[in-house]
Amino acid sequence: MKRILCYILLMLAFAACHRGPVGPQRPANREGQSRRDSDLITMLQVNERMAAEADREVLNYVLADSLTYAQCQQGAWVTRTTSMPDHEQPKMGEPVQLEMLIKTLDGQLLRDVAGEFTIGKGELPLGIEYAIRELRRDESGIILAPWHAAFGVDGDENIGPYTNVRIELTIH
Secondary structure: OHHHHHHHHHHHHHHHHOOOOOOOOOOOOHHHHHHHHHHHHHHHHHHHHHHHHHHHHHHHHHHHOOOOOEEOHHHOEEEEEEOOOOOOOOOOOOEEEEEEEEEEOOOOEEEEEEEEEEOOOOOOOHHHHHHHOOOOOOOEEEEEEOHHHOOOOOOEOOEOOOOOEEEEEEEO
16 A cells, blocks of 8 residues: 555656646737737837827927927926016915916817816826926916827817817916
């Protein structure tokens, strides 16, 4: 009996050692996954080209305009049309009252927005929020934003996807 038990254990050990190397396995749908990865890479490359084209379009607008703009983080451009140097800039987490006319670069009105927004809460597109933080309370300004710094690939109410915008705003 003891001999049979040793024989079985020896056979199990032998079988376990000769199963071959165990390593990462390819999924059964590897070809489908490669195609999806390739499609994703292609889509990212197209978006990068479209973003570069949008940046060029906004830069050309900035260079052709008589106003002086400064580029903010996230790619938007901002200029003051009224200046209140002794007023404070809004801080993160503070509510601000905004009046905004959102237009295309060629002047077509897309939205007229007025309301309270909290800086840093993600209530506005990131590029626009960074540009607003360059202004002071009771100032007016213009923000030029390529689509990727504005309403992105999804757009927003009355604003189509991939739309570069000009925003005329007053901050209170």
